[in-house]
Amino acid sequence: MKSLVQISLVVLLSMAASGCVYIDGERVTSDDWREDQRVNREMISQLDLGVSRSSVVDKLGTPTDSEAFTRDGAEVRVLFYRTQRKHSDGQTTRDEMTPVVFKNDMLVGWGDSAYRDFRS
Template identity: 40%
Template sequence: MNSNVFKLILLGASAYALFVFLVISFYPDKPENMDWKDREEYNKVQITKLRLGSTLDEVLALLGSPDITEARMEKGSSVQVMFYRTHHVRADGMTTLDECTPLLFENDKLIAWGEGAYQSFQQS
């Protein structure tokens, strides 16, 4: 009797471990699939990994689509600011600029991020 119970417990634990392994392996956690709290934390961590000169495609691969974006042409150069939600300000169901970290790109190269990046975008 004890041998059968032990086998069933071992079989159940093995099946559970296999299920967890399969879910982790075949269902990657993409930023687009996260709820807003997890996405904020994910964005904060990933933004710390950024390097000046990273391409727009590299940043999109790392962070996914931005929450808000602005762009314009300036003296033959494309200038774009992408905003990623990184901190909660108010529970209104909307993501606003004051809840985001801006990333500034010129000709698809990351040149700055943080509040100063957006201020320089607005002033130029």
């Protein structure tokens, strides 16, 4: 019994020292976020204006954050995708994401200027 405890402790410490993280049984390395951000930037740059929100979500996946509001009688939805790491604090903030803006479920723009146009 004592050796099982010792082996378990060694395995646990080895995993902690190696920097491995498992989320829902899937190994996540420290470089995964870099690849995710690169892919998000690439996919966003290939979007076509006028496509549906569901088409964009199918292509980019679930956004990191989102919001919805009405503007001049139109429904506006903004999906935020992580595209640039700025802070090493373990938190993802809006300044690290690219907003993708939809008016009545159709893509009308992305980036900070498109977002500001609809928020102001």
